[in-house]
Structures are given as structure tokens and as C-alpha cells.
Amino acid sequence: xxxxxxxxxxxxxxxIDRFGGLVCGVxxxxxxxxxxxxxxxxxxxxxxxxxxxxxxxxxxxxxxxERLFAEIVAVATVSVTTASAATIDAINIRAATLAAMRRAVxxxxxxxxxxxxxxxxxxxxxxxxxxxxxxxxxxxxxIAAASIVAxxxxxxxxxxxxxxxxxxxxxxxxxxGTPEHAEALTRLGxxxxxxxSFAPVRVALEGLAIAAx
Numbered sequence: 001x002x003x004x005x006x007x008x009x010x011x012x013x014x015x016i017d018r019f020g021g022l023v024c025g026v027x028x029x030x031x032x033x034x035x036x037x038x039x040x041x042x043x044x045x046x047x048x049x050x051x052x053x054x055x056x057x058x059x060x061x062x063x064x065x066e067r068l069f070a071e072i073v074a075v076a077t078v079s080v081t082t083a084s085a086a087t088i089d090a091i092n093i094r095a096a097t098l099a100a101m102r103r104a105v106x107x108x109x110x111x112x113x114x115x116x117x118x119x120x121x122x123x124x125x126x127x128x129x130x131x132x133x134x135x136x137x138x139x140x141x142x143i144a145a146a147s148i149v150a151x152x153x154x155x156x157x158x159x160x161x162x163x164x165x166x167x168x169x170x171x172x173x174x175x176x177g178t179p180e181h182a183e184a185l186t187r188l189g190x191x192x193x194x195x196x197s198f199a200p201v202r203v204a205l206e207g208l209a210i211a212a213x
Contacts, residue, residue: 004059006052007141012116013047015140019129021113022046024077025142026105028097028118029057029150033175034185034201035168035194036158037082038097041149042104043142044112045076054144056137057151069152072145079107080153089197098123118143165191 015023024044031038051071053064060068072078081103083096091099102123105115114129115122118137122130136143155174162171168184168191175181175193177200185194185204194201 003053004055005138006055007137007139007144009047009050009141011139012142015114015116015131016047019114022110023114023116023142024105024108024112025136025140025144025146026101026115026117026123027137027143027146027150028101029147029154030175031093031097032177033195034177034181034198035085035170035191036154036161036175037084037193038088038093038100039080039082039150039154039157040097040100040104041081041146041153042079042101042108042112042115043072043076043145043149044078044108044110045072045142045145049075050141050145051075054141054148056144057147058137060148062155065148065152065155068145068148072149076145077108077110078149079104079109080149081107082157085193085195088195092197093195094121102126116140116143118147161193165193 022044024042026042028038028040051068081100083100088096102125106127112128115126116131116133120132122132137147158170158174167188169180173181190201
């Protein structure tokens with residue numbers, strides 16, 4: 001199988017020239033799952049130091065993501081933040097994601113000249129100018145690196161969650177909506193890490209309430 005296309009370093013170089021200093025890439029993983037946190041990462045790196053093969057995390061195998069994760073954190077300044085299911089339920093997934101992105105950029109020990117943010121939204125309150133980049137993980141190596149970091153961290157968190165809460169299959173589906181997850185949700189009911197504002201979880205809760213009545 002051919003390797004996935006890699007974003008062009010020239011994109012980041014043009015942004016460095018535009019903003020007059022090093023920029024960071026920002027991405028998230030976990031907007032869609034029924035359970036678990038959304039994880040965001042910010043990655044800042046000198047030009048030319050990111051490992052070969054950095055690409056959209058969704059296009060990479062778990063083994064390749066793990067290898068690239070180790071190589072990224074060895075050469076880059078990295079900040080990772082999460083927003084819990086409770087936070088997502090309280091303020092909605094979009095607001096929770098943007099707030100986590102803002103905290104990820106704030107957590108960098110080197111102040112970036114700008115933040116390149118995957119998607120259409122720039123988080124409010126950034127410590128620097130922000131630039132929304134649609135399909136950024138296909139265009140910017142820094143955003144792609146952030147997607148890899150966020151994906152690996154979130155997958156590890158879901159495996160840990162599976163060890164604490166066996167039966168849901170979190171180690172396999174990572175909280176996403178699958179038939180296995182739907183069956184476990186019906187059988188066991190939601191746990192503390194399920195997003196109760198998401199329709200499948202809300203329906204499961206209503207079913208449990210009816211059964212108990």
C-alpha cells in the first residue's frame with residue numbers, strides 16, 4: 001500500500017514568513033465519539049526538523065502513528081490538553097474543543113508567532129494571532145503533527161479507560177459509535193465517561209429509566 005500523501009513544508013514556511021516567526025499547528029481528535037475526552041495538541045517546531053512521513057493521523061496505521069509520535073516529541077515543543085465528557089455536556093463539543101485548543105497553545109513553553117488551527121474556527125482568547133486552515137492536516141506538516149500527537153494520546157487514554165471499565169470495548173472502538181459500543185451501552189448503561197448530551201447515550205439513558213419505572 002502506498003504511503004499517504006504528506007503535507008508540504010512550504011506551507012508552514014510561508015506562514016513563518018507571513019507572521020515573522022515560528023508558528024504552531026493545532027488539531028483535535030475525538031469530536032465525534034460517544035465517550036471519552038476530546039484531545040487537542042499544539043506543536044511548534046523549527047523548519048526541517050519534523051520527521052519524514054508526518055501526515056493526517058487518520059491515514060496512518062497505529063504503529064506508524066506511535067513511531068512518529070515519539071519522533072515528533074523528541075524534536076518539537078508540544079502541548080496537549082483535554083476536555084472531559086462532563087465539560088462537553090456542559091458547554092457543547094464545539095466550545096469544549098475550542099477552549100481546549102486555546103489551552104494547548106497557552107501551554108507551549110515557547111510563544112508562537114501564530115497558531116495554525118485545523119478547521120474553520122479560531123479559538124477565542126489565543127495568546128497569538130490565529131489562522132483557521134480548512135483540511136489543515138493535509139496542508140500543514142505542523143497541523144498534521146498535532147493530529148498525530150492528539151490521536152496517540154487519546155487512544156492511550158481510551159485503552160487506560162478500558163482497563164478501568166471493562167465490558168465497553170473502549171480499547172477497540174475508542175469511544176466511537178460502533179455496533180459493539182451500542183450493544184455495551186444498552187447492556188451496561190452509560191459510564192462516567194459517556195457524553196450524555198449525545199443522542200445515542202441520551203437514548204440509552206431514557207431506555208434505562210423506562211425499564212426501571
